Amino acid sequence: MPCIGQFRRRLIPSILLFLFVFRSPNRTKTMKTQIQSLVAGALQHLADEGVIPADAIPTPNIDRTRDSKHGDFATNVAMALAKIARCKPRDLAEKLVAALPDSDQVERTEIAGPGFINFYLAPAAYHQLIPAIMEQGSAFGRSNLGAGKRVQVELVSANPTGPLHVGHGRGAAYGSAVADLLEAVGYEVHREYYVNDAGRQMDILGTSVWLRYLELCDEPLTFPANGYKGDYVWDIAATLHRDHGDSYCHSTEEVFDDIPADEPEGGDKEKHIDALIHRAKVLLGDNRYRFVFELGLNTILDDIRDDLSLFGVDFEEWYSERTLMESGEVNKMIERLRKSDHVYEEGGALWFRSTAFGDEKDRVVVRDNGQTTYFASDIAYHMDKLERGFDRVIDIWGADHHGYVPRVRAALKALGDDDSKLDVLLVQFAILFRGGEKVPMSTRSGSFVTLRELRKEVGADAARFFYVMRKCEQHLDFDLDLAKSQSSDNPVYYVQYANARICSVLRQAADKGIDAQPSSGTKNLERLTEPHEQALLVTLAKYPEAVEAAATHEEPHQLTHYVRELANDFHTYYNAHKFLIEDTALRDARMKLILATRQVLRNGLLLLGVSAPESM
RNA sequence: GUCCCAGUAGCUCAGUAGGAUAGAGCGCCUCCCUCCUAAGGAGGAAGUCAGGGGUUCGAAUCCUCUCUGGGACGCCA
Incomplete structure (x- = not known):
């Protein structure tokens, strides 16, 4: 299985969970489910008597009452079944109450309103709760709803081209909480960070590091508009310079000879940076280029790992895009699409016919220069997730990826995989407020606030809590002053x-x-x-x-x-x-x-x- | 232009996935602090659930249209 590192495999918690599942089969019995089984018993009884059709027995809906005057729990089954039973709701409710099995949990029942059955619990039911809580301790609230099914949760997955910012922080906090919750209800959870360590952006990072290094070698140059300008790039370059002196140095003339103009000079910044990447590979040679590239990647990835760990967000696996490509999964995926006739060539590129699956536009999987797209890796990654046998696959993505969801689904369908196993949760960006004012943030200007800074300012606890206070697809106003206040x-x-x-x-x-x-x-x-x-x-x-x-x-x-x-x-x-x-x-x-x-x-x-x- | 998400008290948001008289915090008004932590406490006012239509015993919740706000669109990653 391709992965660049497996940190903190959660074997021990899995074993504990396993034991717990087998030792405590009753743990899922909430008060609600107890009432539910009582009502189910009554329904069965009525079915046996022919009052309601046996094939129409629903799972009874049990609700907490809003008002304690209505008891502790209420069910609406009598109303829901009245039509099928050809019976007035209140009459049916009476028959149901008469058919209820005895229980020491329930003190009395009452029929109210249009046909609700209200349940008043015995005080003992609540008093038994306290020893139950103390006995179960940290396991109280856990259950076996998930029945040990395996679920893979992909979260954060930010490109390792710089430190995590506060947008990633929300995805991390939210995804981590979802994963932990699923684990608490009995799923076997596999948390995974997909590391985009293969794409062009990483080449841009590597080249940015090298150019900063050249500046440290006293080579005067104009840093590309599309390069990574953060201070961390300087830091990585300084490490390179400290450990390896001038051995990676080339003159500015050599580096910039014949390179197309950058944007500020009226050129195309993409062409400019691509040419510089190519030049770096030529001048440094494969091994030395690889070294600079890896130095950048590993430094940033280590920082991200450290950052997330301090944020209480840990992973079973860091899944490398590069190993995915090297393992041949991407090619295998393309072959499968080719065989099933879901791709075609046009303009030198290979297109996936996603429109056949409801997408609004066909998508490129192999560019005219022979490179596979990010999308191709992503299809292969999701294909691999399903092949690994997970019962459910959950992606926690930034809301800016929402256009991406139908494409991935389309691809899974085209591959003949079951896309209903996939859930994509889109997390909106958080807007920080300080002193009642929006904290300005823009990736372009590099003025984004990092997750590390946020943690330092408000602490990991407040950040984790505030991040998950709202539904994921809702915009989140994060009040820094409130998060810090001791009130x-x-x-x-x-x-x-x-x-x-x-x-x-x-x-x-x-x-x-x-x-x-x-x-x-x-x-x-x-x-x-x-x-x-x-x-x-x-x-x-x-x-x-x-x-x-x-x-x-x-x-x-x-x-x-x-x-x-x-x-x-x-x-x-x-x-x-x-x-x-x-x-x-x-x-x-x-x-x-x-x-x-x-x-x-x-x-x-x-x-x-x-x-x-x-x-x- | 196409699509996604949202619209609930002055503000920020819940609303148990179709249930009974729509809730909380802040703010506002009234009262209270000899007390295990006053970095508080008790009570009160406050709503056309954006609007119209529909589905049914029953809608803030589901469907539909309109209005308003936010976001997404790439042979980028």
Whole structure:
């Protein structure tokens, strides 16, 4: 399998997940799924009695109620099935309620409104939740929904021609959260960074490095308009100069002899830089050119790896475009298209007939100069992903690639592969605001803010959280001042503070000689009767549902909203009641409640890639 | 020009994928701070869910048209 390096293979977590899946088959049983199976049982019973047709039994839809007056859960099946059953919704609801299997979880049911069946859970159902959370610990909220299916997630995949900027940061945070969520619900996740180390842009980088090096050798020259002008290019050139002196040096006359004019001189900047690349290859020879090229590539790739790792974003694999080409996958792909008659030659180039698959225009796979296009590599890469046997393939791309999606799908269809396994999530750019003003950013002028700078300014936690607060396709206004502020207006701070506050209470308890980890059974949990406590218990119970929803919809923002809600419930509870009180039974119950709350806060934050510090 | 995404309270956004009286934070108004962290707390006002039409028991949510805003189009990578 082609790859230039396999870092941090996640074997250990996979093994743990494997064990966990086999040891805890009940973990997926959220309160919601328990209600669901009760209703399913009732439906089956009605089908057996001929009230509803046996072939029309749906998976019952169970919802949390918006209003606690309507109980904890509600189902609309009676309304949904009324027509088929030729029965009034409320009448059907009554029959359903009568057919419900007994459960110690449900205290009572009620038929309401046009035909809703409301479920009121027994207090015990919530009280059992606390020991369950404490027992499962960091596994609480995880499930086996994915059933160990293999999913490949491609994220970031920025060209290694410079440091990551804040646009890549959102893709990294979002993709990482999606991958982690999928892992949490039982998928075997393979995170992959596709390294574009073969294209023309990399040649431009290598040549840029060499030209800067020549300047360090005191060769006066005009740097090309289309070259990479960032300071990091100087740094790489300086390394080359420091380690190898003048041995890569050629005179300006030699280098620029007969090179077509650059744009500022009225020429074509593309032709200018292409000629310089060619000249570099000729003057340096294959080996020495390769050396400069690799120095640039490896320096930047190392920097990107380091950057992402500090951002809490790690990969199972860094997949090299170059090895993909060298392995012959690209040619194999072209041959397959040729055999199935999906390509044709025109104007010296080889075109893929993507219009036959709904694309608006045919696309070039081999240019008239014989070079395969980036698109060709990308088709081969996706073909390879499917050949590797993944059940699902998810691409996290910048929204500017959206025109690209139909092309890749078309190509997969043409190859006879199943493109429904592919999901492409497009991530919009984030706009930074400082002091209420947009931070100007443009790649052209090189004035983009790097991910590293952002991390330094607001910290990895705030950056990770803010990046995933909105749906991926939505524009994100990133308020730097808010992200830095230590106040409850800052959602990251607010959530982390809830965790720290609980830790603080536990420290206080320890100082007072109070047992902060009471081990007495669940009996005293019945003392948790305050509305704030009930609310907190309900929110804790929702956590597995929130993880499941966020994972299945690939929407980490749902989890950010959840942890905020949980933190809010805790803070209001904290403000309303004291925990370290004389009444030991009630105190023990409250200690257990806040311990469980801390566990769930931690689990949620960690899933989002955010730390849970014990003090602020 | 073609296509994609969005439009919900003054602002920034949720809205459990078709459900019951549309929510939160900020801002605004009223009240409160001897208390495990006041880097706060309690309450209140605030909405034609851009607009029209449709689908059905039921629509912010699905379909359709219109308006407004943002974005994408390459023998670049």
